[in-house]
Amino acid sequence: MKKEEKIKVGISVGDLNGIGTEVILKTFKDNRMLELCTPVIFGSTKVLSFQKKHFNTHTNFHGISHADKAQHGKINVVNITKDPITIEYGKSSEEVGKFAIKSFTEATNALKEGTIDVLVTAPINKHNVQSEDFKFPGHTDYLGQTLEGDSLMLMVNDTLRVGLLTDHVAVKDVSSAITPELIEKKVNIIYNTLKQDFGISKPKIAVLGINPHVGDNGVIGVEDDEVLKPTLEKIKNQGKLVFGPYAADSFFASSNYKNFDAILAAYHDQGLIPFKTLSFGQGVNFTAGLNKVRTSPDHGTAYEIAGKNKADHNSFKEAVFTGIQIFRNRNIYKEIAKNPLKKQSSKI
Template identity: 60%
Template structure:
């Protein structure tokens, strides 16, 4: 396969009854997108053709039987199944989850074998995708299990990057999960990612508190004073620019987040609620800490608007451009390190 100089972007199609295929097709309606990369979808011709017909889209898709047959300058589609699949747009079905998983598995396999350079995942439904092969709360945990490294979910725009100390776990388990070791680990992943993936030489990171008002000196909880604050002090002694804990409400309300390169929230909604309020529809979910680059749009399957040609591809486009930017930054960083080693 002539790889030329184009970055090969693997794309899993997500739930076959959701808006994943729509936002993918709309992203590549503009043929100029093919100047930046070579996209490779993992699915089936019949499925894509069905969605094109329903949505009245006229994309040209190049079907291939093997990833080794990629053609640059085209939107490639690897046919990974031939059977007819019952499509029920807008509905949560067993088939929707099964074939979302087939697409994801095939894409991740190609990623591990270096047949694609990076991965963008269209939205899945966390309920119907569950099976013996997918026993995970979401994409992030599945990818961590299949790739190398320890993951950190980062929701981001050009101006804001929020990482999560704890991910998809019940609120009732958050306080008992927070530990000094976990905080140090996630700070290290974010610090490394900001340097290697975003070309920030001296990253400045804010850490949010766990309890309202950071516990008010123990009145509303002791974790901030007994775990988080001492841990931040330890990290600061290593020379990293890490500050906190900050009470989340005042932190975002006063726009203090604008002074930092990255923010670490203690739990999912503490980080994602303000993030989506500030940037919904244009944000990107980036899985930092792994040996491969993966991004996704910051929204879900959109069953309520699926098949109605109402889905906005803006977040998927941002996920694409973000992944390309991060991929190039990683190569540049590795070349910089190699150059430094040669001069020693």
């Protein structure tokens, strides 16, 4: 049997004034990570050497000009600039914001080209990255436009998976944004990703209500009765195991979430507050529905602790592990789809 080639994990460095570089360095300080994958960081060897010295992590870098020159067994750094960069931990900077987006867009291009297999993104500051060339609320929106497919933010921690009908949408616009077409599209994305990316043959999906108490039969809003319920009924009739809508306030507290393979929340905070409470900093943000694999940690730039060597790198490390596992699962799924008989003969 041919030895499997190590998966190339591309990494965008995020906001250099935040904790992104710190969690990257701490993750790959463990040499065993190089046995699992080949990291390709899109940044600058000079900047990383400065950060390495600051955080006292004994990490060696291999500078390269392009991702296809990455060497296995080394921490590769694609030098995306030769210019010096001013780092001021805990402060927002337009210069650092531009560098973060250059790192991200070049890593995304490598992902499209296939010179990396998986993309893991460190946190950005959504304010200082805005420019004429980048007008997106975040990574997910850019990836949804740049890569093939329809994107869905899926938060993952072991068997807990929470997706969003609407993500970076103002609360006042949530109900008008949720249409039958959007519900069907998002349910289909989460259904397909559970099958191909997580190896679940018959996914069970729970959907949370839009209004408190699912609208209380129209007393607190009609969207659940007029939009959500009939659409879910239509999806059920297609043979998918979709349940709900459930009242969001009691769904997680009652541990009902443990009965499902994924939960689809109506809006950002409805899904992410319980997810982050339950995941204890171990969560991963996975962009489902695209033709390429991208993950990120479940936290932001954390300016308040930046540069203080206090950042917990576990969420970033889990993002690397999750991206690798999804990449493998997706390849297995594709092989089985090409040759269904292989599933019957393969040994587990």
